[in-house]
Amino acid sequence: MTLSSLSAVFGEPMAWRYFAWLLEGFAVTVVLSAATCASASLLGAVLCSLKASKHRVLALPVRTMISALRNTPLLVQLFFWYFGISAFLPSAVMQWLNTPHTLDLHIVSLSFPGFEAIAAFFALTLYAGSYIAEELQAGINQVDKRQEETARALGFNRFQCFRLIILPQAIIFAWMPITGQYLNTIKNTSLAMAIGVAELSYASRQVETETFLTFQAFGVATVLYIVAVCLTEAAASRLHSKRMMRTSLPATAGSGT
Amino acid sequence: MNAAIILNNLDYVLIGAWPNGPVGGLTLTVILSVLSAISSAVIGIMLGIALSLSRGWPRKGLRIVLGFFRAIPVLMLIFWTYFLLPILAGFRPPEIATVVAALSLIGGAYLAGTVSAGIDGMAQGQWQAGYALGLRRQQILRLIILPQALRAMVPSFVNQWATLIKDTSLAYIVGVPELSFLAAQVNNRAMVYPTEIFLFVGALYWGLCVGTDRLARLLARTGQGEPVS
Numbered sequence: 372m373t374l375s376s377l378s379a380v381f382g383e384p385m386a387w388r389y390f391a392w393l394l395e396g397f398a399v400t401v402v403l404s405a406a407t408c409a410s411a412s413l414l415g416a417v418l419c420s421l422k423a424s425k426h427r428v429l430a431l432p433v434r435t436m437i438s439a440l441r442n443t444p445l446l447v448q449l450f451f452w453y454f455g456i457s458a459f460l461p462s463a464v465m466q467w468l469n470t471p472h473t474l475d476l477h478i479v480s481l482s483f484p485g486f487e488a489i490a491a492f493f494a495l496t497l498y499a500g501s502y503i504a505e506e507l508q509a510g511i512n513q514v515d516k517r518q519e520e521t522a523r524a525l526g527f528n529r530f531q532c533f534r535l536i537i538l539p540q541a542i543i544f545a546w547m548p549i550t551g552q553y554l555n556t557i558k559n560t561s562l563a564m565a566i567g568v569a570e571l572s573y574a575s576r577q578v579e580t581e582t583f584l585t586f587q588a589f590g591v592a593t594v595l596y597i598v599a600v601c602l603t604e605a606a607a608s609r610l611h612s613k614r615m616m617r618t619s620l621p622a623t624a625g626s627g628t
Numbered sequence: 629m630n631a632a633i634i635l636n637n638l639d640y641v642l643i644g645a646w647p648n649g650p651v652g653g654l655t656l657t658v659i660l661s662v663l664s665a666i667s668s669a670v671i672g673i674m675l676g677i678a679l680s681l682s683r684g685w686p687r688k689g690l691r692i693v694l695g696f697f698r699a700i701p702v703l704m705l706i707f708w709t710y711f712l713l714p715i716l717a718g719f720r721p722p723e724i725a726t727v728v729a730a731l732s733l734i735g736g737a738y739l740a741g742t743v744s745a746g747i748d749g750m751a752q753g754q755w756q757a758g759y760a761l762g763l764r765r766q767q768i769l770r771l772i773i774l775p776q777a778l779r780a781m782v783p784s785f786v787n788q789w790a791t792l793i794k795d796t797s798l799a800y801i802v803g804v805p806e807l808s809f810l811a812a813q814v815n816n817r818a819m820v821y822p823t824e825i826f827l828f829v830g831a832l833y834w835g836l837c838v839g840t841d842r843l844a845r846l847l848a849r850t851g852q853g854e855p856v857s
Contacts, residue, residue, distance in 0.1 A: 442837035443830040444797035454822030561701035
């Protein structure tokens with residue numbers, strides 16, 4: 372294929388500044404994904420421990436919340452928090468959130484994210500957190516029940532036992548499914564464009580309307596998503612195999628003999 | 629809380645502008661879900677069989693293609709089908725078709741992995757027994773392997789369908805008037821009751837997803853009692 376026939380299909384190569392738009396969008400996607408994964412992991416652990424609580428007052432609301440978060444579309448949740456929260460927050464807070472704030476550190480200036488980014492982060496965290504809680508629960512079920520009895524006999528209270536003995540093993544068992552949730556989170560950040568977060572999908576749509584170079588705009592964005600997903604997956608499975616080597620846990624969870 | 633905003637727009641949210649216009653709202657969400665569920669199941673079963681029966685480079689190639697569909701966001705694939713389908717078809721297909729195409733490709737890619745794992749998980753002896761009875765490979769697959777493998781896969785299919793129901797909301801992005809789109813529209817018109825509107829719409833989706841799950845479990849339980857015919 373000659374160069375001219377290539378450009379007949381794909382159009383003239385995209386100008387550098389449009390490529391820069393896509394990279395900026397990608398940076399937002401990466402930061403939003405990383406922040407969401409970190410906070411969703413914490414939330415997942417908290418929800419999971421609350422759900423396991425003997426107190427029904429704690430366990431029941433958490434169960435209901437997880438069911439609601441898992442069985443409704445993320446898009447609707449994003450709208451709910453974006454439009455819904457702003458109706459409840461005091462107007463002074465909304466005004467502060469809607470005006471840009473920058474922290475000037477002389478060399479770089481950090482700008483405080485806009486309200487749509489905060490709402491997206493909040494919604495994504497709740498969504499991913501509820502899935503991670505369920506994956507952790509599955510991991511916990513794989514840990515031998517007698518370990519808990521042993522730990523209690525040694526004087527650990529229920530919380531210590533959960534945090535120090537059950538959870539670390541459950542994380543190893545549930546690590547691959549949790550990785551799957553991290554990958555989903557990267558892909559799910561694309562929905563944040565619906566409430567106006569300028570992430571990668573948003574940027575690709577913007578470049579497309581500006582230049583009509585549809586193939587290139589969507590092509591670059593698609594490649595960037597694949598790169599992000601593949602790198603994350605590779606890093607997670609590397610971490611997993613290292614961890615498996617350090618601990619001497621059986622590859623398949625045992626109920627012990 | 630203000631129930632009037634829901635009651636005043638109830639018909640619109642449930643069936644859209646129909647009968648004076650196109651079907652929309654919850655009804656369209658259900659239509660989109662059913663169409664994508666069927667076509668993703670067909671794609672998933674076919675590609676899963678292909679994956680299990682192929683060897684060497686065709687298998688590798690198929691794995692890469694499936695991996696591609698699993699690595700990109702549904703939204704991105706909707707952009708692609710929205711842009712590519714008119715070029716491939718030669719005319720502008722309805723937006724609904726672009727959404728169903730994207731959802732069935734992604735759903736099919738996930739299901740293919742499940743189906744293939746299910747087929748590979750069947751004991752090798754079943755194949756050998758089939759050959760010993762004089763059956764051909766295709767017959768063994770159709771008569772012996774698939775009925776057992778598919779029955780074991782019912783939970784995975786149901787999970788995928790629940791995901792599909794939720795993903796139909798992404799049709800919003802290309803302007804298909806399904807439930808989420810109409811909810812956003814009603815919200816933009818009223819502007820003062822976002823909490824009520826999205827809680828109500830969320831509850832509708834919740835009912836659909838949980839209902840599908842319960843129904844499938846029920847069917848699976850009664851199905852398991854039947855003798856293999």
